[in-house]
Amino acid sequence: MSEPCCQITDEKYLKLDEVINQYKGKAGGLIPVLHQAQLIFGYLPKDVQIRVAEGLGIPLSEVYSVITFYSLFSLQPRGKHTIGVCLGTACYVKGAAEILQALEENLGVKVGESTEDGLFSLMQTRCIGACGLAPVLTIGEDVYGRLTPEMLPDILKRYEQ
Numbered sequence: 001m002s003e004p005c006c007q008i009t010d011e012k013y014l015k016l017d018e019v020i021n022q023y024k025g026k027a028g029g030l031i032p033v034l035h036q037a038q039l040i041f042g043y044l045p046k047d048v049q050i051r052v053a054e055g056l057g058i059p060l061s062e063v064y065s066v067i068t069f070y071s072l073f074s075l076q077p078r079g080k081h082t083i084g085v086c087l088g089t090a091c092y093v094k095g096a097a098e099i100l101q102a103l104e105e106n107l108g109v110k111v112g113e114s115t116e117d118g119l120f121s122l123m124q125t126r127c128i129g130a131c132g133l134a135p136v137l138t139i140g141e142d143v144y145g146r147l148t149p150e151m152l153p154d155i156l157k158r159y160e161q
């Protein structure tokens with residue numbers, strides 16, 4: 001049986017230690033380590049933050065401030081599907097803020113949070129290079145463009161399983 005996505009195992013910590021050792025003592029190592037840690041664990045819980053801080057010999061507060069500054073890092077387990085709403089200029093001008101607000105209402109979460117059923121995480125993104133389709137959102141690898149708030153329930157339904 002395959003392991004649940006968010007379970008934290010010793011094996012994952014061993015992988016994290018390998019990554020930490022690779023970047024230890026190198027300038028600018030924190031972001032690549034956190035990026036790898038998120039790939040390994042799916043998110044960055046407190047224990048992982050501590051391991052990274054101790055491993056790299058930097059204050060935990062520095063690790064935490066980097067995680068909270070970059071929206072690509074998550075402090076909570078991610079949902080099965082990550083929804084990314086583009087808030088780049090072209091999308092913003094075409095109503096991305098309304099799309100985001102409608103999604104928050106539909107899903108009952110704020111940006112950066114995941115739904116209670118673990119199905120969706122709601123994130124904001126920068127320009128994804130599909131400005132001609134603005135406003136745009138992504139769900140995993142899928143891109144939806146020329147959105148209106150009315151289109152959202154049907155789009156979400158495709159992933160509700």
Ligand code: FES
Binds near residue numbers: 128
């Ligand atoms: S600004 Fe949204 S895709 Fe470019």
